[in-house]
Amino acid sequence: MRKNSVKNTRINTEVQKVLAETIRGEIKDPRIAPLTSVVAVEVSPDLKTCKAWISVLGDEKAQADTLAGLRSAAGFIKSRLAKEINLRITPEVCFIMDQSIAYGVNMSHKIDEVMGSAGTQAETDEEAGEE
DSSP, X not given: OOTTSHXXXXXXXXXXXXXXXXXXXXXXXXXXXXXXXXXXXXXXXXXXXXXXXXXXXXXXXXXXXXXXXXXXTHHHHHHHHHHHSOOSSOXXXXXXXXXXXXXXXXXXXXXXXXXXXXXXXXXXXXXXXXX
């Protein structure tokens, strides 16, 4: 099965849906933050491994605790995947913290800083030109 085939895309979508439902409603680990979402899922073509990118709303400690909680619940999550999705092989799930949202916010702040400093620089240039 190719990496970007229709079947692989369908499996990725189904695994993402089951992971999101399991994390939100069935795992009772207090380390897992309540605002945890599955951003993307990539199941390998041989169906043995699955990378799941997750996003956690909170500080770095909450992110680390959530990641530890998910890793400790990996066996339960794999059993839920096996029950919900009829595959020949149930993939091992590897959780990865998605930093794209934090990166986007950071870049937005940097752009605002540059635009703010450029605006104040233009104002001081105009004032100097008037005198």
